[in-house]
Amino acid sequence: MGRQRPGTPTLEEVxxxxxxxxxxxxxxINNASGVRDSTRRAVQQAIAELxxxxxxAARSLAGHRADAVALVMTEPDWRLFGxxxxxxxxxxxxxxxxxxxxxxxxxxxxxxxxxxxxxEYARGGRVDGxxxxxxxxxxxxxxxxxxxxxxxxxxxxxSGDETVTYVDADNAGGARGxxxxxxxxxxxxxxxxxxxxxxxxxxxxxxxxxxxxxxAGVADxxxxxxxxxxxxxxxxxxxxxxxIGRHPELDAVFAASDTLAAxxxxxxxxxxxxxxxxxxxxxxxxxxxxxxxxxPLTTVRQPLEEIGRTMVRLLQEExxxxxxxxxxxxxxRTELVIRDSA
Amino acid sequence: MGRQRPGTPTLEEVxxxxxxxxxxxxxxINNASGVRDSTRRAVQQAIAELxxxxxxAARSLAGHRADAVALVMTEPDWRLFGxxxxxxxxxxxxxxxxxxxxxxxxxxxxxxxxxxxxxEYARGGRVDGxxxxxxxxxxxxxxxxxxxxxxxxxxxxxSGDETVTYVDADNAGGARGxxxxxxxxxxxxxxxxxxxxxxxxxxxxxxxxxxxxxxAGVADxxxxxxxxxxxxxxxxxxxxxxxIGRHPELDAVFAASDTLAAxxxxxxxxxxxxxxxxxxxxxxxxxxxxxxxxxPLTTVRQPLEEIGRTMVRLLQEExxxxxxxxxxxxxxRTELVIRDSA
DNA sequence: ATGAAAGCGCTAACAC
DNA sequence: GTGTTAGCGCTTTCAT
Numbered sequence: 001m002g003r004q005r006p007g008t009p010t011l012e013e014v015x016x017x018x019x020x021x022x023x024x025x026x027x028x029i030n031n032a033s034g035v036r037d038s039t040r041r042a043v044q045q046a047i048a049e050l051x052x053x054x055x056x057a058a059r060s061l062a063g064h065r066a067d068a069v070a071l072v073m074t075e076p077d078w079r080l081f082g083x084x085x086x087x088x089x090x091x092x093x094x095x096x097x098x099x100x101x102x103x104x105x106x107x108x109x110x111x112x113x114x115x116x117x118x119x120e121y122a123r124g125g126r127v128d129g130x131x132x133x134x135x136x137x138x139x140x141x142x143x144x145x146x147x148x149x150x151x152x153x154x155x156x157x158x159s160g161d162e163t164v165t166y167v168d169a170d171n172a173g174g175a176r177g178x179x180x181x182x183x184x185x186x187x188x189x190x191x192x193x194x195x196x197x198x199x200x201x202x203x204x205x206x207x208x209x210x211x212x213x214x215x216a217g218v219a220d221x222x223x224x225x226x227x228x229x230x231x232x233x234x235x236x237x238x239x240x241x242x243x244i245g246r247h248p249e250l251d252a253v254f255a256a257s258d259t260l261a262a263x264x265x266x267x268x269x270x271x272x273x274x275x276x277x278x279x280x281x282x283x284x285x286x287x288x289x290x291x292x293x294x295x296p297l298t299t300v301r302q303p304l305e306e307i308g309r310t311m312v313r314l315l316q317e318e319x320x321x322x323x324x325x326x327x328x329x330x331x332x333r334t335e336l337v338i339r340d341s342a
Numbered sequence: 343m344g345r346q347r348p349g350t351p352t353l354e355e356v357x358x359x360x361x362x363x364x365x366x367x368x369x370x371i372n373n374a375s376g377v378r379d380s381t382r383r384a385v386q387q388a389i390a391e392l393x394x395x396x397x398x399a400a401r402s403l404a405g406h407r408a409d410a411v412a413l414v415m416t417e418p419d420w421r422l423f424g425x426x427x428x429x430x431x432x433x434x435x436x437x438x439x440x441x442x443x444x445x446x447x448x449x450x451x452x453x454x455x456x457x458x459x460x461x462e463y464a465r466g467g468r469v470d471g472x473x474x475x476x477x478x479x480x481x482x483x484x485x486x487x488x489x490x491x492x493x494x495x496x497x498x499x500x501s502g503d504e505t506v507t508y509v510d511a512d513n514a515g516g517a518r519g520x521x522x523x524x525x526x527x528x529x530x531x532x533x534x535x536x537x538x539x540x541x542x543x544x545x546x547x548x549x550x551x552x553x554x555x556x557x558a559g560v561a562d563x564x565x566x567x568x569x570x571x572x573x574x575x576x577x578x579x580x581x582x583x584x585x586i587g588r589h590p591e592l593d594a595v596f597a598a599s600d601t602l603a604a605x606x607x608x609x610x611x612x613x614x615x616x617x618x619x620x621x622x623x624x625x626x627x628x629x630x631x632x633x634x635x636x637x638p639l640t641t642v643r644q645p646l647e648e649i650g651r652t653m654v655r656l657l658q659e660e661x662x663x664x665x666x667x668x669x670x671x672x673x674x675r676t677e678l679v680i681r682d683s684a
Numbered sequence: 685a686t687g688a689a690a691g692c693g694c695t696a697a698c699a700c
Numbered sequence: 701g702t703g704t705t706a707g708c709g710c711t712t713t714c715a716t
Contacts, residue, residue: 021687056466058709060399082424106448124398363703400693403708
């Protein structure tokens with residue numbers, strides 16, 4: 001695919017027109033110091049006159065950097081791509097890069113073909129580093145990138161002993177706080193709608209639920225826990241339906257994600273139960289269902305802006321200290337956003 | 343930001359190890375013909391041994407191509423980024439590029455800074471072409487790219503006389519078909535919830551509504567038309583609330599987007615009107631509200647897979663025929679998906 | 685402060 | 701078929 005349009009002016013032509021050497025032009029376009037003001041202006045004049053734009057391939061080749069980072073979605077189930085969580089992360093990372101000359105590139109890696117292509121792209125030096133989101137436990141991509149020596153930062157981790165630099169929220173602590181809140185409000189029979197337990201994030205949130213019960217000396221009945229197949233509304237609805245079937249006496253529910261919680265609300269409404277008067281639902285991620293008829297959800301907010309900023313910061317640090325330092329991690333506090341009067 | 347990790351083997355080292363010239367290695371990695379099989383294997387062996395990966399900056403510089411295309415979201419309101427419409431387009435374009443060596447790069451252009459940065463990136467030769475989606479009427483980006491001589495294809499158009507190559511759905515025809523369907527089913531008082539009329543797509547859909555009424559000889563009362571501020575569910579809800587306030591006798595509604603329609607359903611439910619028994623709602627984009635309590639919506643489906651394929655095809659054609667041919671456009675048929683029994 | 689020159693690693697044209 | 705060579709357009713010493 002593709003030939004580059006011809007006739008693009010080069011740095012050399014700019015130099016000729018401005019009556020200076022190539023080095024000087026290079027200094028000007030890179031805002032380097034040590035150029036007389038009058039010279040600088042002459043060069044800028046020439047640049048404007050010719051409509052010069054630097055050839056980034058040449059710059060990359062000579063300068064050993066791409067001025068770009070990739071943010072990769074490794075999500076085979078592409079419907080999740082539209083989830084508020086992901087869009088917020090994308091924007092948080094974008095914001096974190098606003099004041100830099102770094103171009104953010106989102107890429108989709110859904111298949112083996114796409115993974116191979118992306119690894120070649122990244123190893124080929126087209127990006128300075130890689131940010132990964134929504135990584136599943138068995139995903140080989142993080143290790144491939146890390147082994148290739150590419151600065152890599154993950155959002156979340158694949159397991160308890162992750163070997164790639166990552167940023168995560170305090171999922172267990174957040175869940176513990178949420179359930180503790182329900183207990184303090186007098187709830188005793190609290191169900192849990194878990195995410196898919198092959199994802200570490202789901203394990204952590206469920207662990208937090210159990211820890212809160214234990215701390216309060218409340219028995220942890222396994223029939224109160226339902227595992228959703230994924231983090232979708234539909235899973236939440238199914239889980240909740242099962243839950244109230246088995247436990248009509250339920251007086252609260254902890255859902256491991258906002259969408260699971262939204263589905264749970266749906267199921268409660270369909271079952272004719274008033275919400276949240278007789279069942280309190282709590283979610284994760286500070287997401288509010290769009291429909292105004294639903295009661296607001298008390299949620300555990302992940303600091304997504306901070307997560308984005310931190311990912312970018314860690315990446316920049318890895319870029320500075322090459323060869324790479326050992327992997328590192330940052331775990332950020334979550335915040336309980338109380339919204340209902342359950 | 344960033345230094346490239348050192349010690350990366352080069353093509354030259356591969357050539358030395360394999361005992362061949364650089365040209366031969368180049369032919370092998372580019373799958374060019376005219377290399378003896380035994381030689382090819384020797385080279386591949388050397389490549390594997392060294393873990394060689396081509397430097398894409400050098401390839402770009404010498405080969406005048408990037409093997410990448412950008413798909414740009416020029417949407418200041420980033421919440422829309424998660425809309426099913428956009429995610430489906432992203433995946434359709436991704437699918438269309440599956441069998442090519444071309445890397446798809448999604449980029450966000452929300453601010454002037456980001457626009458400037460992206461134009462430098464694209465003009466700098468880091469992509470072979472640009473696909474644009476969600477372009478607003480006053481957006482300068484398409485012209486900037488076109489003037490820079492970059493192959494550019496838009497999804498949708500900014501006005502009736504668009505000057506940049508684009509692919510669009512037959513919005514007027516689709517809307518006309520939808521409203522005609524409602525009329526044929528005996529509805530007479532049909533409201534319209536329009537999108538923001540500063541967007542051409544909204545104008546077309548509203549025009550289709552009016553044409554259908556005219557064809558059927560039904561009076562087109564302006565009080566039956568409400569313009570939403572945007573394409574969101576919330577706008578749809580507000581518009582619908584106003585509509586039934588003014589016209590309790592309403593027996594059908596045409597909404598210019600799926601989300602507007604979803605909002606309309608919401609408002610009807612809140613107003614205590616049965617849906618769709620006494621008011622038929624029709625949407626656009628083949629989107630179904632997630633909640634199972636809502637009735638399925640009859641929609642006008644845009645052929646998104648085909649749109650994605652067509653955009654990629656047009657782009658490739660522009661890349662082949664350089665210097666660029668005149669701009670072109672393709673308008674694709676929509677499909678009425680009948681779902682309710684209104 | 686600025687010009688000159690040496691690459692960066694590859695493709696493509698040309699020789700053999 | 702395969703080796704050789706001349707750039708691609710820039711950054712970065714190194715002189716001056």
